[in-house]
Amino acid sequence: MARGRAANYDDQRAAILAHAARLFARQGYAATSMNQVADASALSKAALYHYFRDKYALLTHIAEAHVRRLLEVTLEVETLCGEPRRFLEALIERFVREYASAQDAHRVLTEDVRFLEPVDRDRILGIEREVVAHFARAIAATRPELEPASLDKPLAMLLFGMINWLFTWFKPGQPLDYPTLAPLVADLFLNGVSGLHITPVIRPEGEQTHVT
Template identity: 60%
Template sequence: MPRGRSATYDDQREFILAQAAQLFARRGYPATSMNQVAEACNLSKATLYHYYKDKSSLLISIAETHVSRLAALVVEEEASAHTDEERLRRFIYRIVEEYAGAQDAHRVLTDDVRFLEEEDRERVLNQEREVVAGFARAVSALRPGAPSDDLAKPLTMLLFGMINWMFTWMKPGGRLDHASIAPIVADLFLGGIGAVKSPPAIRRPGGRSVKESG
């Protein structure tokens, strides 16, 4: 009889994906070898191939896992009973929260999907389009003329422009973390710069939080 998978098989796959995502994000997908992934995971190359058949399968899994979580977020929020504004704010909060815990995977999704074979790339991009379409519906619901608003998609892409590139400038341990930046993004997008409020607490280097004065 064939030997079944161990109880830790899925955990090991997730660990490998996390290590590979970190390497791809820092070195770039083309410059990262399976040997380097195996070394980062403290595995032999033969053991690594037991979990993933090649480097492309790693890239596919990283991209699909990340974008599937975003797509699931959209489905959950669209099924909620929140008001239109609450729904869009929750979209923003939740996607920022998701990015906070998956910065390497997000960078890989942003930079490296182009290296996939066409069929795999289109599958990932189609899921991305579903995420964008869900956000566009939430944006459109707050504007006159919904649901045929021809600015919903451009406005949504502007919103993603704020969110998607946070990882290029937000520093770990900085004054603002993802939890405090999410409402700033929502206020700016929904109300303009005059609607933005300082967060009730800011982070000092070293991770200590202090109350804003005034």
């Protein structure tokens, strides 16, 4: 008779992933062993393999769950906020707050995605690109002239450059914490977008483009 799952199976899996993400974030994926994950999870190594077949499975689950959560947040905010500027503002604030509670997973995504097999990396980065596309469309909706100038996606990437690396330098505390920082990031970016000056540039081959 097949062995059934324990009542707390899903909770235990989530706990293991959290411990693994913390270890990967602190010492790197390559330097972390399944023994260390088992110890951090207060499990035997045999018990750990009941939940995940190997360390690579932990990596893929952590990275994919993180980007899927970001997409989920994006779609949720999009549903709640119809007006473009308010949508973008709320989206930036939610992402900053989300990163506050997912710093380990985010560090794993940004630093350890290189260890993924091509098929897994392409799938996970495809979800990430979908998130970026939502940001780009929201930026273009606030300044429609940005899209024909092909600036919507570069600006989305610049925005992610602002918020993706918060975990490397920001140490929350009084008086500045993540809930306080979130609207500051949104205000800084949105005021910058509102005042962005677009000037035409003629490429040598005669093709016109735009730069700020």
